[in-house]
Amino acid sequence: MTEILRELGTIARALDSISSVEFKDLKLSKGQYLYLVRIYEQPGIILEELANYLKVDKTTASRAIKKLVANGLIERRTQLDNKKNKPLFVTKKGAQLYPMLRAEHNYSEQTALRHLTTKQQVQLQQLLQQVRRNIEKDWEIVKKGQKRNY
Structure with a gap:
């Protein structure tokens, strides 16, 4: 029997733990950096698309978004033609974090693929x-x- 999924899980948990420690000073709690990065890279994405992209349920995504909004890192914008779907955008404060988040990603990827x-x-x-x-x-x-x- 192969243990591929266990290996993938171990890698994912290790990287998530590292990120949680390294991003603590940025006031990004567990996994919130993923949402911030995806919204930065796909401005205007709606909650349902983001949840599907990250493979989480809408409730989990909604909680993370609510915290990021409260911390002033992202914002929801109401559309005149569709008040139900509120596109998500990174604020100026959130955008300032992106280079560091991207640098961490690049470093982790280089390390993993060494x-x-x-x-x-x-x-x-x-x-x-x-x-x-x-x-x-x-x-x-x-x-x-x-x-x-x-």
Whole structure:
């Protein structure tokens, strides 16, 4: 039996723990940096799209957004033609954090991929994208309240 998912989980938890410690001074609690980065990179994204992108439920995303709004890092804007969906944007204060968040990401990625050839890195990315696509199917099923058949 392979232990690929355990390895991926360990990597994800380690990087999340590192980020939580390093971003504590920025008043970004666990995982909030992910939301800030995605909103910066996709200005105007709506909550549902963001939740789907990060593979979290809307309630979890909504809580994180509420905290980021309260800290003045992002803002919701009301559209005249659609008052239900409020696009999300990074504030000036939030935008000032992006270079550091991006630098941390780049450093972590370089560290993780150290000693892998360019060809291996491309192959790893392709394989992980396929794994993600495979899991997304089940995520969609479970998100809709159904059970997986195993």
